[in-house]
Amino acid sequence: MSDLDAHGFEGVARALRERRTVHDFGQALPPSDIISRAVELARWAPNHHRTEPWHFYLLDHATGLQIAALNADIVRENKGDKVAAIKLKRWTQMPGWMVVSCNTDDDEIRCREDYAACCCAVHNMALYLWEQGIGMKWTTGKVTRDRRFFDLVGMDYDKVYVVGLFWYGYPASIPTQHRKPVAEILTHVVSATT
Ligand SMILES: Cc1cc2nc3c(=O)[nH]c(=O)nc-3n(C[C@H](O)[C@H](O)[C@H](O)COP(=O)(O)O)c2cc1C
DSSP states (O other), X not given: OOHHHHHHHHHHHHHHHHOOBOOOBOSOOXXXXXXXXXXXXXTTSOOGGGOOOEEEEEEOHHHHXXXXXXXXXXXXXXXXXXXXXXXXXXXXXXXXXXXXXXXXXXXXXXXXXHHHXXXXXXXXXXXXXXXXXXXXXXXXOGGGGOHHHHHHHTOOTTTEXXXXXXXXXXXXXXXXXXXXXXXHHOOOOOOTTO
């Protein structure tokens, strides 16, 4: 392996470790060509039977605002006016909006594997964007299962489901996170017969 390759792989390791879910963004919208490149890279994710079950929807700000309003309506029903107003204010400040869908399938195993593939694709995208200084937040709130959400995005409610609604932009702050120690999550399985 050349020094360059070694450096490249360290870069991947660093992105894997240091990428964080970002909750607060600056107002600037990252260039759309960077987002297109992230989608181009996302599609190289592993997918069993090569189903390529994903679709990426890059939303304009007006659609984002409509989703923010729909979400506020849903929140208002369950949690009242005050919480709805807080959510509306927060959502309308999100710079970039994207939705990722997964194709539905009658076969339960296929469905599960397709969801796994979509999650791999999302992480490809997240890691590339992180390397570009762009953060993301993945959300799977109730609004993402509402038929009206599908209509706003232009998705067929009977043919796809939502993997996530993603906000993206330049991080205003980067949270810290912790993980369990490797020793707690890794078991070496050694055959009893050797
Ligand atoms: C399938 C999925 C759904 C998620 N939905 C939400 C969500 O609705 N709201 C939220 O704040 N974070 C959501 N997240 C982000 C996680 O909360 C986040 O990954 C976790 O806190 C670990 O932080 P990190 O990504 O910085 O390591 C979701 C992540 C995944 C994988």
